[in-house]
Amino acid sequence: METVLMKGNEALAEAAIRAGLKVYFGYPITPQNEVGEYLAKHLPPAGGTFLQAESEVAAINMVYGAAGAGVRTMTSSSGPGISLMQEGISYLAAAELPAVIVNMMRGGPGLGGIQPSQSDYFQATKGGGHGDYRLIVLAPSSVQELYDLTMLAFDLADHYRNPVMVLGDGLLGQMMESVTLKPYIPAFPLEEKTWATRGRKNREPNIINSLYLDPERLFSHNQKLFKKYQEIAEKEVRVEVINEEAEFFFVAYGSSARISLKVIELLKEKGINAGLIRPITLWPFPYTVIAEKVNQSKGFMVVEMSMGQMVEDVERAVKGQKPVYFYGTAGGIVPSPQKIFQRTLEILEGGQE
Amino acid sequence: MAMGMLLAHAAIKEGFNSSFIPSYGPEMRGGTANCSVVIEKGFIASPIVTEPDVLVAMNSPSLLKFKDTVKKGGHLFINSSLIASIPTIKSDIHIHKIPANELALKIGESRASNMVMLGAVLAVTNLISLETALLNLNYIFKNKPEVLAVNEKALKIGFQSLKENKVKTAVI
Numbered sequence: 001m002e003t004v005l006m007k008g009n010e011a012l013a014e015a016a017i018r019a020g021l022k023v024y025f026g027y028p029i030t031p032q033n034e035v036g037e038y039l040a041k042h043l044p045p046a047g048g049t050f051l052q053a054e055s056e057v058a059a060i061n062m063v064y065g066a067a068g069a070g071v072r073t074m075t076s077s078s079g080p081g082i083s084l085m086q087e088g089i090s091y092l093a094a095a096e097l098p099a100v101i102v103n104m105m106r107g108g109p110g111l112g113g114i115q116p117s118q119s120d121y122f123q124a125t126k127g128g129g130h131g132d133y134r135l136i137v138l139a140p141s142s143v144q145e146l147y148d149l150t151m152l153a154f155d156l157a158d159h160y161r162n163p164v165m166v167l168g169d170g171l172l173g174q175m176m177e178s179v180t181l182k183p184y185i186p187a188f189p190l191e192e193k194t195w196a197t198r199g200r201k202n203r204e205p206n207i208i209n210s211l212y213l214d215p216e217r218l219f220s221h222n223q224k225l226f227k228k229y230q231e232i233a234e235k236e237v238r239v240e241v242i243n244e245e246a247e248f249f250f251v252a253y254g255s256s257a258r259i260s261l262k263v264i265e266l267l268k269e270k271g272i273n274a275g276l277i278r279p280i281t282l283w284p285f286p287y288t289v290i291a292e293k294v295n296q297s298k299g300f301m302v303v304e305m306s307m308g309q310m311v312e313d314v315e316r317a318v319k320g321q322k323p324v325y326f327y328g329t330a331g332g333i334v335p336s337p338q339k340i341f342q343r344t345l346e347i348l349e350g351g352q353e
Numbered sequence: 354m355a356m357g358m359l360l361a362h363a364a365i366k367e368g369f370n371s372s373f374i375p376s377y378g379p380e381m382r383g384g385t386a387n388c389s390v391v392i393e394k395g396f397i398a399s400p401i402v403t404e405p406d407v408l409v410a411m412n413s414p415s416l417l418k419f420k421d422t423v424k425k426g427g428h429l430f431i432n433s434s435l436i437a438s439i440p441t442i443k444s445d446i447h448i449h450k451i452p453a454n455e456l457a458l459k460i461g462e463s464r465a466s467n468m469v470m471l472g473a474v475l476a477v478t479n480l481i482s483l484e485t486a487l488l489n490l491n492y493i494f495k496n497k498p499e500v501l502a503v504n505e506k507a508l509k510i511g512f513q514s515l516k517e518n519k520v521k522t523a524v525i
Contacts, residue, residue, distance in 0.1 A: 005365050031377060170377075171374065174377050177372040177373070336403050
């Protein structure tokens, strides 16, 4: 297996090709343009199709069509573009279509900026589009994980017939890091998509639809979806805990988790035993893993590149039993490990509540 | 950028983990650009560099922006060809003034000043060996094989400028 220096966006695109991506639709936006650039060059020789749509709205509906035809499909964008796609994402979830959607987050709201951010957490994990639905949301924190989780995203999407979002940020997309180009090994046995609409032949027609005018039928469709979400929540929580025996825990995902690791090193020099709980799936969220640390931890410090979004889920897990602190920067500012370190010291040594 | 990318790529070839973060914001659309590189034996905790061990300033605005961030005992490399007046710099770091553009002109390619600078950095820090850097130049110039030779010369002349002529190295 080759280990190479690769840009996050390109590692993600390479992983998608290896995982059998057949059709990609997208519309350019910084900071994820290298995804499209890479796929435009490398997807056609691998037997796939790259298509630049006329807009993000068009791209997500093309994804709907391709997913309905039963092929592996993906789109990628950043904040403003992902907002435009929300209607389509809701339709994908309703029609139970497998697709991979990549969001390399940038500062918002509105057009915002092009620097890294994590302020689309609510949009990704709590809906974004209309109606009761869930996306599986994967949060890589290194270029290697961008590669690994993109492959997993296709498998989860197919296995559960659900759209999966890879939630990165501008920093992960733009940075280059060592990555080992592992061969693709499916996480689940690849099943035939008997539900896909690709020519009826001699069977009953397959219908892909999200319209149920009869409230009873729509309710039972909702119940069916939530039974699936329940199963995903039970089976697919992924989380990394660093330093299990810590007396104080950071909770952070993506780039913020990397920065928190640096803070933990700085605290160790001061004799403070801190650890990290790093959600890899943001939905389903690792509530239980955090709850299990409530007794041993003096508190929890949530670090995000936002004004505070995941912190609400950490509070739900901690249930007020221990203090939950928050350190966040927004607008494209990456938090400084030294500043978080200072803030944490103030809290721990000042006995501040 | 090319300097950082080469360093990060070559470090992997020497068995390290490395990361490279370019500026991709307004700087890339006019102004001075910068990049950060981390080289570690094990897993890289944070790829964000706030207190560098080594800082290379190719021009004045970059020097002014980052000069105070260098870690105590660290190294600051100044391109003295483009930075005429050097501001006050903290006294607990090593300062190296390299006339990178002049040295590059000597080998006939002023645009190779970055590789001259990288050569000088390697002479002092041994982050990676000069040989590895030379062997991996084609990673940066894969689409321009015709400039490989001059960049090899640039790396070597930069390396020698500090290896053989310690007079230019002012340790404050």
